Amino acid sequence: MSTTHEAGWAHASGALRGPAWLRQPSDPNALVAHLWSQTAHKVAGELHVGGLAVPELVANVNTPAYVLDEADFRARARAFRDAFAEYDVFYAGKAFLCTAVARWVQEEGLSLDVCSDGELTVALRAGFDPARIGYHGNNKSQIELRRAVAEGVGRIIVDSFDEIARLESVTAESGTTARVMIRVTAGVEAHTHEYIATAHEDQKFGFSITSGDAFEAVRRVQAAPGIELLGLHSHIGSQIFDSSGFEVAARRVLALQARVSEELGVTLPEMDLGGGFGIAYTTQDDPSDPAQLATEMSKIVEHECRALGIPEPRLSIEPGRAIVGPAMCTVYTVGTVKRVELDGGAVRTYVSVDGGMSDNIRTALYDADYSCTIASRASDAPPVLARVVGKHCEAGDVVVKDEFLPGDIRPGDLVAVPGTGAYCRSMASNYNHALRPPVVAVRDGVARVVVRRETVDDLLATDMGDQ
Structure with missing residues (x-):
C-alpha cells in the first residue's frame, strides 16, 4: 500500500478505508522527500526534477516517460563508494x-554487474573497463x-x-585464464518477496x-587449469532493510x-556479500544509510574471521536497486476517471x-507497492x-494499488510515480503492442533523452509479415 504524503492522517468519515496505516493527507500537494529523488520538489503544485518543471518536460517527449535525476543517481553512487571505501561496489546492470x-x-568509481550478453554489450559500448565487470547468470552459454x-x-x-566444465573448455581452447567467483x-x-529471495535452498541460484x-x-575450480579462483559469492535477496540476514550468511x-x-x-582472496539493499517505495519503508550498512557489515566479517582464525578477504557488495531506484520517476497522463460503488x-x-x-510490471509480478502524486x-x-491503473487488457494492470489523490482529479492531469528506476524500464514489454517509453535524464535544468521512445517502425521491425 502506498502514500506520497505525511504520516499522521485521519480517515474521512464514510470514505472507503484502505489499509489501517493509510491516512488522508493534511496537505495533498506535498511530497514526502525520502520517496523521491533529491532534486524533486513542487512549485505551485507542479513537480520539478533536475531543475525542470515536469509538465514542460513531458510536453516535449509525451507520456508515459521515465524521468531520471542524474545528480541523484551520481550522489547515491558516491555515497556507496565512499561508505564502502575498502570494498569493490558493483552497480546492478539488470536494475x-x-x-x-x-x-x-x-565515472563515479563503481564496478558493474551484468547478467547477459546484451548487458555486456551495452557496457562495452560505453567504454566500461571490462576488468571492473562481474558476469552473473545461472545458465551462461559456451558462446557467452x-x-x-x-x-x-x-x-x-x-x-x-x-x-x-564449459569454462574449462573455453579457457583450454583459447589458452587464456578466467577469473571466477x-x-x-x-x-x-531473507525477509522479502519469495521471487526476490535468493539464498534459501529451494531456488535456482548457486x-x-x-x-x-x-x-x-x-x-x-581450484583443480581446473585456466581458471583462477577469486573467492565465494553470496546473495541473500533483494529489497532488504537490515544486516541481520547478512550476518547469518557471512558466518x-x-x-x-x-x-x-x-x-x-x-586462501581465497575475495568475498562478495551481495547486497540488494532496499529503497523507500512508501512511507512504510525505512532504508538503511550506506554508512550504517558499511559499518555493520564490516564488523560482521571482522568478527567472524577473527573467530575462525582466517585472514579477512577483500570484500565486494552489490547495492542493487538502491542507486537507481529512487533516482527515477515515471510520469503518466490521466485518461479516464471512474468511480465504482x-x-x-x-x-x-x-x-x-x-x-x-x-x-511497470512489478505491481502485478511482485505485489509491489508504489506511491504517486499529481504532477x-x-x-x-x-x-x-484512488487506485491508479493502466490501459492494458488485464484486470491486474495496476500501477498504484491505493493512494489518496485530490477528488477533482480529471483527464489530462499528470500523475508521477516515484521509485521506478529499478526493474521498470529494464522489464518493460510490448504487451498489447505498447511502445516502450523513453528515459529522459535531467540535470541542472537540462534534459536529454538517453533511451528514446520506441516507434511503430521498431515494433514492426521483427514482424516478417506473411512471408
Missing part, C-alpha cells in the same frame, strides 16, 4: 542499464562465456557444475553449502572459506493512465482513495 548510465557508473573471457571480464560468477547458497531466508556442493565446486560462507583453507590449503456503499476511484504493466497542478479538493 537499469543504458550507455549513459554505464558511463556514470564508471567465450566472449566474456575474450573481452577480459574481471570476474565470472559460476553457478553450476555444467558452467565450470563461486556463487554459494547460504540457506538464509551451490548449496549444506549439501556439500559448494565445497565440491571450489575443489573442481556460513566464511565457515566454508575456513574449511577450504584447512582442507585444500587455499462497492459493497456497503463505499466508492473507489479508478484513475486510468496511458501506461501500466508494460512499463501538473495544485488542488484544494478533498482527497479520495
